[in-house]
Amino acid sequence: MAGKVSGRRNEEVDEDDEPKERLFDPSRLPASSELQLYIANQLERLFEFEVRTKRRVRRRKPDDQKRFELAVSAILCDVIHAHLDDRGGWLYASFSNAMLGRAGHGPDFITETFPGIVRLMSEGALGLLEFKLGVYSPFGGRCTTLRAGKSLRSAIRKQGFHFGDLGCDLSLRGDPIRLRGPKGEGKKRGDVMTAPSGEPTDGFRREVDQLNHWYAKADLGCDLLPDGRRCDLSSRYLRRHFNNGRLDHGGRFFGAFWLEMKAAYRLQCLTINSECVVSLDFSQCAIRIAYGHAGVPVPDGDLYGVGDLNRDGVKKVMNALLHSSKALSRFPRDTRPHFGDGVRFDQAVRFIAARHSPIAHLFGTGFGMAGFFIESQVIVKSLLELMEMGITALPVHDCVVVPRSAALTARDVLLNSFRKIAGVMGEVEMEQDKFASTPLPR
Numbered sequence: 001m002a003g004k005v006s007g008r009r010n011e012e013v014d015e016d017d018e019p020k021e022r023l024f025d026p027s028r029l030p031a032s033s034e035l036q037l038y039i040a041n042q043l044e045r046l047f048e049f050e051v052r053t054k055r056r057v058r059r060r061k062p063d064d065q066k067r068f069e070l071a072v073s074a075i076l077c078d079v080i081h082a083h084l085d086d087r088g089g090w091l092y093a094s095f096s097n098a099m100l101g102r103a104g105h106g107p108d109f110i111t112e113t114f115p116g117i118v119r120l121m122s123e124g125a126l127g128l129l130e131f132k133l134g135v136y137s138p139f140g141g142r143c144t145t146l147r148a149g150k151s152l153r154s155a156i157r158k159q160g161f162h163f164g165d166l167g168c169d170l171s172l173r174g175d176p177i178r179l180r181g182p183k184g185e186g187k188k189r190g191d192v193m194t195a196p197s198g199e200p201t202d203g204f205r206r207e208v209d210q211l212n213h214w215y216a217k218a219d220l221g222c223d224l225l226p227d228g229r230r231c232d233l234s235s236r237y238l239r240r241h242f243n244n245g246r247l248d249h250g251g252r253f254f255g256a257f258w259l260e261m262k263a264a265y266r267l268q269c270l271t272i273n274s275e276c277v278v279s280l281d282f283s284q285c286a287i288r289i290a291y292g293h294a295g296v297p298v299p300d301g302d303l304y305g306v307g308d309l310n311r312d313g314v315k316k317v318m319n320a321l322l323h324s325s326k327a328l329s330r331f332p333r334d335t336r337p338h339f340g341d342g343v344r345f346d347q348a349v350r351f352i353a354a355r356h357s358p359i360a361h362l363f364g365t366g367f368g369m370a371g372f373f374i375e376s377q378v379i380v381k382s383l384l385e386l387m388e389m390g391i392t393a394l395p396v397h398d399c400v401v402v403p404r405s406a407a408l409t410a411r412d413v414l415l416n417s418f419r420k421i422a423g424v425m426g427e428v429e430m431e432q433d434k435f436a437s438t439p440l441p442r
Contacts, residue, residue, distance in 0.1 A: 244366075283427040288418075
């Protein structure tokens with residue numbers, strides 16, 4: 001994997017919060033020659049230990065040996081990742097014969113032999129793993145947990161293994177398309193659904209796979225963050241999330257480390273091809289998309305400028321009006337302070353609707369998620385075009401981050417994609433680290 005890592009992974013910030021003890025991920029593999037050599041040596045140690053303890057007199061059959069090696073490699077790589085991570089190092093895994101080896105429940109090298117491999121690697125003379133066997137009770141079971149053992153922790157420290165030594169088999173990462181149903185009463189998010197087969201799901205999946213293969217080889221770097229945390233540069237695999245049980249609602253990207261960073265930290269610490277980055281952000285994107293959907297030209301001037309009303313307040317209220325699926329009757333949370341005591345909510349909405357009468361019919365219809373889909377299509381089209389040009393661009397919702405030298409090219413691609421997909425002209429704002437000594441390109 002190109003690019004050196006200088007950091008720990010931040011907690012993933014998306015709609016799928018993970019527990020502190022995360023599930024064992026068998027997709028990890030060694031990306032560096034140093035880690036590959038270490039794993040090869042441990043495989044030899046395991047065989048010698050089996051012979052010495054009379055557990056085995058000859059090597060496994062070729063197919064069995066291949067599965068064994070893949071399982072050991074995946075276990076070592078993921079416990080190394082967990083040790084480097086902020087979660088405390090523990091993973092949970094199933095030892096259940098009802099799950100192991102079942103089609104659709106993991107790779108074919110994680111079979112009913114998995115518990116025996118974990119126990120072997122946990123032998124004190126080897127010290128590669130520690131594990132706590134799960135227990136069952138009528139009141140709720142507890143999964144088996146595992147982490148790096150004393151010998152492996154020592155190797156991580158002495159050999160300086162880091163996130164950059166770890167790669168990923170994309171075929172084992174699971175579906176990059178995630179579809180959620182409508183939010184139920186009192187729920188923060190809808191339940192995960194199975195995406196329908198055929199198009200457009202297959203096309204969306206191919207696009208994300210293309211990008212993930214591109215990012216897997218990208219030269220990405222990140223300095224130590226100002227708050228002292230480190231980024232996991234091996235966490236660069238995107239998922240595209242759709243909402244409301246529809247593949248034309250939502251569509252934004254989640255999952256990669258740069259999406260978890262604060263905007264200022266991205267500009268200050270992130271590099272692409274060892275070059276400082278620039279963010280290209282669509283200005284007033286949601287309103288422009290709404291005008292494009294209505295087939296009406298975007299008016300001149302500041303779209304959030306509505307008479308004497310506070311601009312920040314107007315922006316928040318407009319976004320709420322576009323996203324709500326029903327008519328609103330009061331100020332959304334944290335917006336009331338933006339408006340003087342003499343302005344009622346119905347008055348503010350009336351002023352906004354008068355300023356934006358061509359799209360006022362979209363207020364209270366839930367158009368916001370459809371707008372997100374249009375926005376996401378613009379971003380995907382731009383990313384793929386830039387990839388064809390050899391330019392690495394990282395998506396951050398309605399923004400992309402590119403090397404400084406590619407800023408003007410990327411801006412042209414974004415504007416062209418916006419016009420073609422949204423049906424109106426867009427505006428792009430460029431931003432770089434505030435401490436940068438060189439002015440932004442024009």
